[in-house]
Amino acid sequence: MSAQVIEETRKQIDQMDEQILELVERRISLSGHIQRLRIDSGGTRVEHARENFVIRRYRTRFGKSGASMIMAILELCRGRIAEGKQPAGCG
Numbered sequence: 259m260s261a262q263v264i265e266e267t268r269k270q271i272d273q274m275d276e277q278i279l280e281l282v283e284r285r286i287s288l289s290g291h292i293q294r295l296r297i298d299s300g301g302t303r304v305e306h307a308r309e310n311f312v313i314r315r316y317r318t319r320f321g322k323s324g325a326s327m328i329m330a331i332l333e334l335c336r337g338r339i340a341e342g343k344q345p346a347g348c349g
């Protein structure tokens with residue numbers, strides 16, 4: 259009985275993880291667009307003040323682990339542009 263509950267609950271977790279992955283992919287794409295626009299208008303790729311604002315939000319909610327989580331996501335978001343690629347969805 260509990261094995262069945264575990265199995266079903268894991269399915270929900272797997273579905274949720276898939277949604278999280280899709281959201282992260284969308285975030286990477288949107289972030290890449292902003293970075294590209296900024297660079298093309300003569301600005302910098304990284305905007306530290308904005309990153310600090312974003313990181314603070316996650317730290318407030320989840321502490322040190324929350325900060326680590328968003329820092330890893332930000333690294334993914336900066337990745338494509340740092341490698342000189344177009345943002346995802348732009349070819």
Ligand SMILES: O=C(O)C(=O)C[C@]1(C(=O)O)C=C[C@@H](O)C=C1
Nearest residue numbers: 289292293303304305308309335
């Ligand atoms: O909001 C911006 O200005 C972005 O470029 C997006 C973003 C982010 O992914 O949140 C990415 C790089 C910047 O250093 C700051 C924030």
